[in-house]
Amino acid sequence: MIYDVGVVGAGFGGLAAAASLAEKGMKVAVFEASNELGGSAGKFERNGYRFQSGATLGMGFEEGGILRKLFDQLKIDPPDMTLLDTIMDIHMPDRTIHYYRERSRWYEEIQRIFPDQSSAIQSFYDEVYKVGAMVDRLTEDLPVFPPRTIKDMTRVVPLINKNSLQLLPFMNQTIEDRLKKYGLHNHRLFRVFLNGELMDSVQTSVEYCPAFLGYAALQTFHKGAYAVHGSLASVAERLASFIKDSGNDIYMRHPIHKVEKSGRHFEFHTKRDQVFRAQKVLLNNSVHNFHDTVSDELGEQSYIQSLKEEKRDTWGAFIIHGGVDGTVFEESEVLYHQFIDPDHPDELHNGGQFLMSLSHPEDLKMAPYGKRSLTISTHTSLSNWWNSDQYEADKEHMKNRLLNTVDFYFPGFEEKLDIVLPGTPVTFQKWLRRKGGKVGGYTPTGKYSWLNSYSIRTGIPDVYQCGDTVFPGAGTLGVTLSGMTAAKEMTR
Ligand SMILES: Cc1cc2nc3c(=O)[nH]c(=O)nc-3n(C[C@H](O)[C@H](O)[C@H](O)COP(=O)(O)OP(=O)(O)OC[C@H]3O[C@@H](n4cnc5c(N)ncnc54)[C@H](O)[C@@H]3O)c2cc1C
Incomplete structure (x- = not known):
């Protein structure tokens, strides 16, 4: 047939x-x-746990998503999922930022964490929401982008209207340019925070991120992030x-x-x-x-x-799948945790900054009762992982760096792990056929x-x-x- x-x-x-x-x-x-x-x-699946091969945070399930x-x-119905009130906790050496979904709660948190510049940061976020909504309207009709044929062009033309013209200034600027407008480009703590969120969603940092793409990604977190059961x-x-x-x-x-x-x-x-x-x-x-x-x-x-x-520039990922006793995290209801290495807070990859996702304590598809399945992932440069002499040592080093950082913020964590499976770009090439271990697009x-x-x-x-x-x-x-x-x- x-x-x-x-x-x-x-x-x-x-x-x-x-x-x-x-x-x-x-x-x-x-x-x-x-x-x-x-x-x-x-x-x-391994040893009674279910592990997530890469992505953990679900988005796009809200009304209109x-x-x-x-x-x-x-x-058809989507699977059961938990809408996250706290999208994630961001652990920095001297403070923890609670990244709230709801706008008013997030603005209160901005006041608590960045009291010196809170109104400028709130104004920056006003722009994030406004521009993010404009990008959503533009993509609603699923236009082919960038246009490649005359037909694509003719279908893009009707999209040129008041809404999309307002987007133009954000299409030829970076997030850094926008930060300058708000006098925030030298605000170290806010940059560390934003870089973490942008690396997770757009794979890049403020100086390289086109403003409209970064804004669309940042507002998406607030529209609804979900832990899918x-x-x-x-x-x-x-x-x-x-x-x-x-x-x-x-x-x-x-x-x-x-x-x-x-x-x-x-x-x-x-x-x-x-x-x-x-x-x-x-x-x-x-x-x-x-x-x-x-x-x-x-x-x-x-x-x-x-x-x-x-x-073209691409990243690889270093990942750890683990199983851990639930008691380590029983004090916190938050499922997603971003960690900033206390010794290298400006390093955005290779473990300087990374995300840990925990399964919901009641999600027994993910882990046996009383246990949690976890996924830790960080961006890594691809060239590092194809030297076979160094491979095992480098893998061990990176694994320890990540686990030690979590242990710094959640003491006793490492002792309570009962399975640890590290993976590198070599793993992504082998199991997901991502050539050269490249993941996450360009x-x-x-x-x-x-x-x-x-x-x-x-x-x-x-x-x-x-x-x-x-x-x-x-x-x-x-x-x-x-x-x-x-x-x-x-x-x-
Ligand atoms: C570590 C990590 C964490 C991430 N976290 C998140 C997150 O929290 N939230 C989020 O939304 N996104 C996240 N992402 C990004 C997201 O996972 C990916 O962008 C998305 O899943 C990619 O989907 P895809 O359809 O492009 O391709 P892929 O998911 O790569 O799927 C391609 C499929 O093609 C198959 N295949 C390859 N070659 C062949 C062949 N020759 N014949 C037949 N089949 C073939 C592969 O086996 C694979 O199943 C993360 C990514 C990584 C790596």
């Missing part, structure tokens, strides 16, 4: 697209290399059930090693020498893997150049870096792409948006 669309990869991007296509009545096949759904927002819209459109993989499972229940196919453990054009359709070759056929292709396995997936003949038709792609490198984004178009007729290497970039929210945009274009 010939499918309407073949989707390579069952990450959030691929699943969101496949579900949207299925809902429109298209016959879809999803090919997933691994044994798990959800990719970088998936899970695995991207994932809520998708679930409404499919007429059973991990974010539960969301992927719901989407996969919808895809299968509507008569489509998901092939697990089916890595695609070549997609080529054959007559009027495309052929998908699996490692098991099976061949599947489809009229259209959607690649969710990241632009890093593009030229390894499509045939040379197709690759030559694309504007994506492998040499140029390889030179790092914004300045005010105009967003203009260099890849769109859902590959430049090859009927071959599309989605996921965190495609505009708007990383995060389950961003990749879902790119998947839905790709599906919309494929059904036009």
Whole structure:
């Protein structure tokens, strides 16, 4: 049989697209290399614990949110989840910032933590909310961005209105530029705080972050951050059930090693020498893997150049999956904790700043009773991890650095761990096929870096792409948006 669309990869991007296509009545096949759904927002199980492969914080489930819209459109319920009143606690050597969702509570916290400059910081946040809402309005219609064809251009033109014109000043400035306007660029503590939030959401710091992208990401935390019961993989499972229940196919453990054009359709070759056929292709396995997936003949038709792609800035991740006795955290109801290394507060990666996510104490899908499953992750430079002589020593060093920092803030933590599984970019390459261990899309490198984004178009007729290497970039929210945009274009 010939499918309407073949989707390579069952990450959030691929699943969101496949579900949207299925809902429109298209016959879809999803090919997933691994044994798990959800990719970088998936899970695995060990010793009675469930661990999250990467992403832990759910977003976009509030009224009007991207994932809520998708679930409404499919007429299915999202999994159970806890809306976080405290998005996270940020632990600094001399203080803990409670990052509250609710605006008035957050403004009170700003007054408590930054009393010297609280009104300037509140004004900065007024702008965050205002500009974030404008970006939301612009993305509502799922325009193809950056436009690549005349049709894309004509569809972007109606979006040029009073709302979007107001966005222009934020599209040619960085967050640093905006901080200058509020006299906050030299406020060390606020910069450390903002850099932490921006690294987590946009993978970059104030000086390199385009203002409109940073604002959109910062306001998203306040619209609603969720701990999904059973991990974010539960969301992927719901989407996969919808895809299968509507008569489509998901092939697990089916890595695609070549997609080529054959007559009027495309052929998908699996490692098991099976061949599947489809009229259209959607690649969710990241632009890093593009030229390894499509045939040379197709690759030559694309504007994506492998040499140029390889030179673009990206991060890797160092991750620890752990199981811990629940008593260590019984004093705190907060599930997400960001830590700033007391000795190196300005170091934004390699453990200088990192996030620890704890499972909900009552979520028994994640950990046995009385235990908590945890995920610690920090950005790391990729080049460090491919020297085999140093690998084990470096891994041990980084693991200890992170665990010691948590222990500094929660004394006794290390003793109460009963399983510790560290992972490096090598792990991400092996299990999630992220080439070179690159995760989280491309790092914004300045005010105009967003203009260099890849769109859902590959430049090859009927071959599309989605996921965190495609505009708007990383995060389950961003990749879902790119998947839905790709599906919309494929059904036009
Ligand atoms: C450590 C870490 C923490 C993060 N934290 C958060 C967070 O808290 N909240 C949040 O929203 N986002 C977070 N993110 C970002 C988020 O996880 C990703 O941006 C998003 O999940 C990527 O989705 P994707 O659809 O682009 O691709 P992926 O998740 O990478 O999925 C691609 C899929 O394709 C499969 N595949 C690859 N090659 C092939 C092939 N040849 N054939 C078949 N299948 C193939 C892979 O196995 C994988 O399942 C985090 C990321 C990391 C790494």
